Amino acid sequence: MWDLFKAELLRFRSWAIAYAALQLVLLGFMSRVVDMAQQPLLVYEVIGGLYGLTGLLLGLYQMGGYRRPNTWLNLLHRPMPSWRIAAALYGAGALLLAIAVLLPLLVLAGWQESMTARVVDTRHLLLALSGWLVALCAYLAGGYAMLANKRYSFCALVFVLLLVFCKATGMGAIAMQCMALAFLAAMNLTAFKPDLDAAPRNLAGIAVTALPLQMAMWFALVMVGFGVEFVWIAQGSHPNNMAVPLPGGEKEAENAEAKDLMIAGLRNSADPQAPLWREQAGISEMFGIESYLRAVPVRNELTNLAPMEFDDTTRRVRWVFSHDDMRFHGYSLVDKRPVGTLGVAGQQPFPSPPLSGPGSVFFTADTVYQYYEDDESMLPRAHLPSGEVVTGYGKVGDDLALLSNRGLYFYDLEEFKNDDGVLTPRQRVPLPGKPGDLIRIELMELLDGWLGSFTYTRRSYNAEGALPFQQLIRVDTQGHVAQVARRDLVMDYPVAWRYQNWYTSPALYSAQRAIARLFSGYLPDEETDRPAVPRSARTIAAVLMLLSLLGAVWRTRQTALAMPARIAWIVVCGAVGLPALMSLWLIHPKREALEDLPLAQAATA
Secondary structure, eight states: OHHHHHEEEHHHHHHHHHHHHHHHHHHHHHHOOOOGGOOOOOHHHHHHHHHHHHOOOOOOOHHHHSSHHHHHHHHOSSOOOOOHHHHHHHHHHHHIIIIIIIIIHHHHHHHHHSSSSSSOOOOHHHHHHHHHHHHHHHHHHHHHHSSSTTTOOOOOOOOHHHHHHHHOOOOOHHHHHHHHHHHHHHHHHOOOOOOSOOOOOOOHHHHHHHHHHHHHHHHHHHHHHHHHHHHHHTTSSSSSSSSSSSTTHHHHHSSSOOOHHHHHTTTTTTOOHHHHHHHHHHHSSSOOOOOSSSSOOTTTTTSSSSSSSSETTTTTTEEETTTTTTTTEEETTTTTOOEEEEETTTTTTOOOEEEOOOOOEEESEEEEEEEEETTTTTEEEEEEOOOEEEEEEEEETTEEEEEEEEEEEEEEEEHHOOOOOOOOEEEEEEEOOOOTTTTEEEEETTTTEEEEEEOTTTTTSSSTOOEEEEEEEEEEEEOOOEEEEEEEEEEESSSSHHHHHTTTTTTHHHHHHHHHHOOOOOOGGOOOOOOOHHHHHHHHHHHHHHHHHHHHHHHTTSSSSOOOOOHHHHHHHHHHHHHHHHHHHHSSOOOOOOOOOOOOOOOOO
């Protein structure tokens, strides 16, 4: 085993060293230009994608060389169990990826920590570890794709997709990657057998193969839906590219001018002042929320929603936030030397990481802060009640609007500019829906308050979001709130389209939602008011599950499966739906049947 491990290292050592050197040169050059620890999320996603591609290519090439029949028999014809051979090969690959991917990142982090005034937190070291884990997951997926039966070997790539779509943060992201890595390792051990094309025979092998394959088949059906949508768009009848949107529909509300949307919402209002407000909406200035925050920073998250830094132009100092001590660390833009730390009202640590906003304003999960260059201080200016999270902000007339996941707050803008204390909101408007469904807010100033229009259509095109509607609410100067009107919008998408990802397999749909949200914490953008599944969608799902069950009964009769295995597959296909039937079809081919052959005739002498 040890000799095989060393031989595999020697086989790829030159490539690993060259890759590490190239990465070190490129990252070193980029670090001289920008702070690589303070890049936006997209930069880390691109780099992580490159690491994943590297691991995938290594797995494909390494195991592709061993898959040839003679080479494979020679590899397994050794006085050791097959799992030890697999451990030697994959262990060497993991070490090679550590040299190529992880080592340059640690060297760069060590240089930045010891030779510069830039901030290097524990989370940055975990980010380097995460990059290595991404490469390892893709490496094992590539190895499985090469070793397993070609009918279903692609299913390992579903774990790469999981890493793309999962919403876990911090150590939760590391945990998700480790879980994916463990499952991929089990899949590769199952595939590491003398007859590579044979289906798994024991329960554990079937389970580790069928589960990701069923999810891959569900995702394939989702991709079919995307293909149908492209055809729909090409025909010109898709709601997103119709020349004239459906009257009273979702797209009309999303694309309408603010005043037109306000007038449409007031059209059927029973409020006695509604006619006056409709006239005023045609000539008044409309205000809205300038910026929506779909997420806020979380302590020890591996990446950044936005660079965690800002510049003090007066003193020419750059302040960079550290998640380790929850304070800003400054260094001079002139000589790059450290100049100290900055906390709340002096040196108090921030309760949660702040996100830079317009001007000198910063947002944490529930607090607004303002930086004062005159005395180099950071002070809290507004607090949200417990349980509420900042989701947007904007200047509206003479007020400052702060949006949370539960309400809309109005503050005196002049007081915000001229004072440094914690502000008290003038009015609060409770939101009529969930933050994940909200797509736009329009505000019209009245003589004695505000009239607000809240449109909820953001996810109404699929099974994730609420049914589309528009709600108008009035709040007076005393803070009294009154419901003015509600308008249920026409759905541009039919029910069969909205639930296309659900009715193909309700069980897998719920499973992927739960898995993607593991270790993610509270995400306002994911909080939606999902309605009950309509009867028509449930009927479609039931029909598809019944067809899947009947298809499993027919298919299992054509295989060599034992009766208990047949019953288990039939039950699973009936419960899971079409993806399970497709998995059965791919894993267990039809049993071979010997054709009647003519009897041999004795040769005459």
